[in-house]
Amino acid sequence: MRIALVGPFSGGSLAAGFPALADGSLPLGYPGAPLMTTLARALVDRGHEVAAISTCYTSPVAALEPFRHWERRPGREIDVYFCPQRPHSFRSGGGRCGRAVDAFRFEREGLRAAIDHFRPELIHAHWTYEFVWAALASGVPTLATAHDSPAKVLRYMPNLYRLVRYAMARHVIARCTHLTAVSPDLERDIRRWAPRPIAVVANPIAEAMFDAPGCPPPAFDSRRLVMALNGWVQLKNGAKALRAFQLARRSDERLRLVCFGADYESGGAAQRWAAANGCADAVEFRGPTPHAAMMEEFRRSMALLHPSRLEACSMSIGEAMSLGLPVIAGETTGGVAWQLDSGRAGMLVDINDPASMARAITALAADRSAWARISAAGRTRARELFRLETIVDAYLGLYDGLRRDSPQRWMAATSTP
Secondary structure, three states: EEEEEEEOOOOHHHHHOOOOOOOOOOOOOOOOHHHHHHHHHHHHHOOOEEEEEEEEOOOOOOHHOOOOOOOOEEOOEEEOOOOOOOOOOOOEOOEEOOOOOOOHHHHHHHHHHHHHOOOOOOEEEOOOOOOHHHHHHHOOOOEEEEEEHHHHHHHHHOHHHHHHHHEEEEEEEEHOOOOEEOHHHHHHHHHOOOOOOOOOOOOOHHHHHOOOOOOHHHHOOOEEEEOOOOOOOOOOOOOHHHHHHHHOOOOOOOOOEEEEOOOEEEHHHHHHHHHHHOOOOOEEEEEOOHHHHHHHHHHHHOOOEEEOOOOOOOOHHHHHHHOOOOEEOOOOOOOHHOOOOHHHHOOOEEEHHHHHHHHHHHHHHHHHHHHHHHHHHHHHHHHHEEEHHHHHHHHHHHHHHHHHHHHHHHHHOOOOO
């Protein structure tokens, strides 16, 4: 099949997954976990013709307009398109209004142009905002995957930008006749807006994560926790986690915490707050970190502290589980209890109460047998939920559903030279 994957791709992860692209020519794209590249790599390995279509907010608009195309050719196994994204939400720049002013119309037009250029038989579009909207507008049979709950995001981030995003998602989801969600909690959140039943398919994790050695016994003795969050915002709840860590250190001064992600760099918002509030002792602020390096840090640590108030299918939690790194996370945070098998594959706590998180940290640090049991249970649960081959099989079955539901459109697409 000729498949367009439309969503937030990272240039770095594409270069890692497809070595012929590692010449430094790809833009940054969306930094973060290599979710989209993992799926693209798997589909290419199954023999499909694949295009990765995304936007980039770090490159000048003129450098990408209407898109830049890295063409599939011998040795290069995938087509890659990066389209321009305006740098500001509302403020004008370069003679254009902010992207939220017109509901990302400029970005959607770029994505449409890239889709039209590739001429796919089907589209698999991710995140129910501009990516899925552009895919649906193309007229090509589209499977959409929802990765967050727009209403809950707006609740935790009540601002005009998130209101625009919420309205976009409502518009998009109501038009998705083939839709998946990455967790049962998310499916329940959005089912009332969708015209048809929603399939639940978890986020995939690369097989290499499961094949790699898990956290070795010395990781328990490291007394080091890791935290991977992007954004110093209420939704991510970093302040309560930093308070919890300092409470835990009253019982065990050997404890250390390493923070990864945007706003958690040295001198960043998180460190400034920690220093001003007496929460910086034994905390190292690393900030954005290459994925492979961060996973190696996970493997050598005692636990992942994940205080986020909202998740659907957290990649950080899934990756930690796949490595056997015990997870401490929110008992009421959407998707988390499901990932952690109701507490059998991790530790569920009240993430709004620093004392609750601190008790979990100190209890885990004091019990080697519990640590080993949670580590093993997490790896087992991760294999159940996130194995790449299982996820790809599920998606291929849904692609076949598109073929059955759109036979005339499918025949027209496949007959196009």
